[in-house]
Amino acid sequence: xxxxxxxxxxxxxxxxxxxxxxxxxxxxxxxxxxxxxxxxxxxxxxxxxxxxxxxxxxxxxxxxxxxxxxxxxxxxxxxxxxxxxxxxxxxxxxxxxxxxxxxxxxxxxxxxxxxxxxxxxxxxxxxxxxxxxxxxxxxxxxxxxxxxxxxxxxxxxxxxxxxxxxxxxxxxxxxxxxxxxxxxxxxxxxxxxxxxxxxxxxxxxxxxxxxxxxxxxxxxxxxxxxxxxxxxxxxxxxxxxxxxxxxxxxxxxxxx
Amino acid sequence: xxxxxxxxxxxxxxxxxxxxxxxxxxxxxxxxxxxxxxxxxxxxxxxxxxxxxxxxxxxxxxxxxxxxxxxxxxxxxxxxxxxxxxxxxxxxxxxxxxxxxxxxxxxxxxxxxxxxxxxxxxxxxxxxxxxxxxxxxxxxxxxxxxxxxxxxxxxxxxxxxxxxxxxxxxxxxxxxxxxxxxxxxxxxxxxxxxxxxxxxxxxxxxxxxxxxxxxxxxxxxxxxxxxxxxxxxxxxxxxxxxxxxxxxxxxxxxxxxxxxxxxxxxxxxxxxxxxxxxxxxx
Ligand SMILES: Nc1ncnc2c1ncn2[C@@H]1O[C@H](COP(=O)(O)OP(=O)(O)OP(=O)(O)O)[C@@H](O)[C@H]1O
Ligand SMILES: [Mg+2]
Numbered sequence: 001x002x003x004x005x006x007x008x009x010x011x012x013x014x015x016x017x018x019x020x021x022x023x024x025x026x027x028x029x030x031x032x033x034x035x036x037x038x039x040x041x042x043x044x045x046x047x048x049x050x051x052x053x054x055x056x057x058x059x060x061x062x063x064x065x066x067x068x069x070x071x072x073x074x075x076x077x078x079x080x081x082x083x084x085x086x087x088x089x090x091x092x093x094x095x096x097x098x099x100x101x102x103x104x105x106x107x108x109x110x111x112x113x114x115x116x117x118x119x120x121x122x123x124x125x126x127x128x129x130x131x132x133x134x135x136x137x138x139x140x141x142x143x144x145x146x147x148x149x150x151x152x153x154x155x156x157x158x159x160x161x162x163x164x165x166x167x168x169x170x171x172x173x174x175x176x177x178x179x180x181x182x183x184x185x186x187x188x189x190x191x192x193x194x195x196x197x198x199x200x201x202x203x204x205x206x207x208x209x210x211x212x213x214x215x216x217x218x219x220x221x222x223x224x225x226x227x228x229x230x231x232x233x234x235x236x237x238x239x240x241x242x243x244x245x246x247x248x249x250x251x252x253x254x255x256x
Numbered sequence: 257x258x259x260x261x262x263x264x265x266x267x268x269x270x271x272x273x274x275x276x277x278x279x280x281x282x283x284x285x286x287x288x289x290x291x292x293x294x295x296x297x298x299x300x301x302x303x304x305x306x307x308x309x310x311x312x313x314x315x316x317x318x319x320x321x322x323x324x325x326x327x328x329x330x331x332x333x334x335x336x337x338x339x340x341x342x343x344x345x346x347x348x349x350x351x352x353x354x355x356x357x358x359x360x361x362x363x364x365x366x367x368x369x370x371x372x373x374x375x376x377x378x379x380x381x382x383x384x385x386x387x388x389x390x391x392x393x394x395x396x397x398x399x400x401x402x403x404x405x406x407x408x409x410x411x412x413x414x415x416x417x418x419x420x421x422x423x424x425x426x427x428x429x430x431x432x433x434x435x436x437x438x439x440x441x442x443x444x445x446x447x448x449x450x451x452x453x454x455x456x457x458x459x460x461x462x463x464x465x466x467x468x469x470x471x472x473x474x475x476x477x478x479x480x481x482x483x484x485x486x487x488x489x490x491x492x493x494x495x496x497x498x499x500x501x502x503x504x505x506x507x508x509x510x511x512x513x514x515x516x517x518x519x520x521x522x523x524x525x526x527x528x529x530x531x532x533x534x535x536x537x538x
Pocket of ligand 2: 050
């Protein structure tokens with residue numbers, strides 16, 4: 001392990017979040033290391049998605065949300081009200097549960113971000129599209145069919161495309177919210193493979209219901225229950241020697 | 257025991273009957289207008305001014321007048337309607353007030369057109385002193401079609417999946433960029449449908465233009481938006497009820513031209529819609 005690998009990318013301190021009067025996150029403290037894959041596991045409704053959406057401030061879209069605490073990303077508190085959301089969300093990209101390409105061509109999907117953000121010319125956009133698709137291993141498959149509707153691709157290809165769309169806006173943190181739950185086992189394996197590859201350049205946080213998946217791909221794992229982060233540590237340790245009784249119950253399948 | 261297959265058949269029969277009941281009369285009207293009107297259509301009919309006390313000659317001033325009025329109405333109503341729809345769908349908070357406003361707008365679409373005519377008379381002709389003019393008429397027609405355009409556009413925008421907006425925002429787009437690049441392109445089809453409905457209504461109504469622009473007999477082309485003008489629906493009314501001894505041919509010819517004009521304007525909108533559809537599918 002190089003020094004670089006241990007750099008903290010996101011530090012969460014005493015994070016609390018309320019949807020109106022319902023508290024969905026309770027005193028969450030965690031550190032996410034750069035260029036690692038961190039998995040967040042826990043039963044349905046425990047606040048995994050909510051936590052992810054704090055990082056890119058997507059919770060702001062929900063009316064009545066209140067947040068307290070700090071979330072430092074590269075040393076900047078993103079919870080602060082004066083955070084530039086457009087810059088933040090470009091830096092911290094999100095992959096959703098269902099692949100959700102726009103009803104546009106493959107090409108237009110990839111360059112969607114650069115197109116609206118910058119004054120990139122045609123050549124530059126072509127270049128971005130090629131590099132981004134290469135990064136998700138779609139380029140060879142699709143390079144001759146870039147003008148085909150993205151929705152005609154397989155679900156796995158669509159999910160890769162959604163990741164390429166983030167790479168195109170040069171995100172360096174990728175939040176993946178159950179990215180494989182709409183995919184079959186084979187496609188799931190392929191996406192996991194991709195995530196491992198992306199780790200070289202990106203910091204990944206993946207929410208998953210699938211404990212095998214967490215065990216397979218992640219370096220560190222956090223276990224959440226009812227809005228609390230019960231345990232956080234190296235994946236190996238969490239799955240083989242959990243410190244908390246509740247973590248043990250969950251990973252051994254006694255509830256959830 | 258009910259027999260589901262027989263129920264199905266009966267249901268099909270009644271649904272079909274209802275459809276036929278609507279399609280048939282419309283078809284008959286169109287056929288009879290075309291049959292009786294077609295002989296009137298000639299180069300002179302389309303390009304000449306009315307002559308012989310509107311019993312002969314052509315109807316060019318009425319055609320041009322209607323074109324101006326409809327164009328004017330759309331130029332006025334489409335941007336305002338679209339902005340209002342965007343506001344209601346994307347920006348307004350979903351509360352009681354907003355819902356009341358939406359409902360009120362829907363209901364405005366059902367207000368009788370003569371009411372709009374009187375409104376236009378009071379506001380544009382008298383209060384703003386535009387007089388009976390193309391400007392007054394266009395604005396009145398525009399106000400009349402606004403609710404149609406707002407409601408259709410709003411529903412089109414609201415039917416764009418929420419997920420598209422989220423993805424766009426999560427990619428760092430601003431709210432306006434999201435509306436401009438995601439919501440509008442995906443809602444354009446419904447917006448154009450609303451516009452088509454508005455166009456047809458604006459072209460065909462008589463009452464709103466009666467007090468605000470329409471000239472009984474004005475055998476020259478309008479030179480400015482402050483001119484009075486003839487218009488097809490009013491001209492049709494005039495030669496059908498106010499002028500004795502006008503031939504069937506003239507009347508049906510005028511109706512046919514009006515029909516054709518609306519059809520052509522609708523086709524343009526349909527082509528635009530089709531081209532957007534091809535680019536945006538989900
Ligand atoms: N917009 C909202 N308004 C109110 N409550 C919400 C909202 N979104 C989520 N919640 C509540 O917050 C809690 C956490 O939700 P969240 O979606 O973060 O859970 P999750 O762990 O991602 O669940 P799942 O595994 O089902 O996706 C749940 O109890 C949920 O009902
Ligand atoms: Mg979730």
